[in-house]
Amino acid sequence: MIVRNVIIAVVVVTLVACGQSPGAPDAAPAASATTALASAQAKADATRAARAKAQADGIVAARAFAAAHGSPKAAAPKGAGLLGAADADGYADLDWSHMMPPEDIKLLRDAPPVLHVGNQRMKQIGTLHTVAALDNQKVKLSGYVVPLESDNDGKMIEFFFVPFYGACIHVPPPPPNMLIHVRLAHGIDTPSLYDPLTLKGVLHTEVTQNAMASSAYAMDDAALGAYKDPDTDRLRQAFE
Structure with missing residues (x-):
């Protein structure tokens, strides 16, 4: 009987020992x-x-x-807001009205009406005020030619460039700050006064005065070419 009890005790102890998990001691770490x-x-x-x-x-x-x-x-580029898109050679579109300071534009609105009476040309109105930001800018603009001087071969070498045809001759001159005095390096055939042209060059604020009119801007060695209107060209091509 004693031996049996000892055997049972040993079996119980063994079962208890086997029931413990081997990993239990590592749970805390x-x-x-x-x-x-x-x-x-x-x-x-x-x-x-x-x-x-x-x-x-x-x-x-x-x-x-x-x-x-x-x-x-950052300072805005000189002439920013006054000039339009530039071509491949860097000449930017210039509107004639941007050549006048704002106060002069108001003066132009209040100008007296043009009177086509008699042979006497009306007096030029306006001022010599210029827009400083346009000085030394490469520009292009369209307008008309008023010849001033020719060389010995009868080629035009000097002229006023104006925004409308007949200016300085049949109608009053534009204000001085809407006139460009142009000098050419080489004479060219004098174009018709009624043909629109495009002028390209470096614009300067420079006063020129003669018996015909005064101008507040000038160009030297400018290029004069035929005026081209893309819209008109497209319309013409559509019917050709």
């Missing part, structure tokens, strides 16, 4: 590692949040400083 990882992640998130806040605060502070002290702005 695993839990500790998970806690450390979570803590490191939390610190990283807090660091990123602090960095983002500092960056945002810096931007706000910089804007406030600029508003209080005035931040320097």
Whole structure:
């Protein structure tokens, strides 16, 4: 009987020992590692949040400083807003009205009516005021020629370029700041006064006065070519 009881006790002890998990002693270190990882992640998130806040605060502070002290702005190119698109050679479109300061445009609106009476030409109105930003600009514009001087071969070497035909001859001269005095390096055949042309050159603010009119702008060694209207050309080609 005693032997039987001893055997049963040994079996019970063995079963209890086998029921214990081999990994049980490592459970505490695993839990500790998970806690450390979570803590490191939390610190990283807090660091990123602090960095983002500092960056945002810096931007706000910089804007406030600029508003209080005035931040320097990039200067606009000379002539910006006055000139149109430039061609392949760098000559930009110029509107005649942009050659006059705003106060002179108002003066032109209040000008007296043109009177075609008798043979006496009406007096030129306007001023010699110019737009400084146009000085030394490569421009192109369309208008008409009023011949002034010819060379020994009868070729035109000097003329006024004007915005409408007949100016200075049949009708009053335009204001001086809507007149360009042009000098050519080589004489050309004098074109018709009624043919629209395109002038290309470097514009200068320079006063010229003669018996015919005064001008506030000038060009040297300019190029004079036939006027081309893309819209008219397309319309003509559609019916050819």
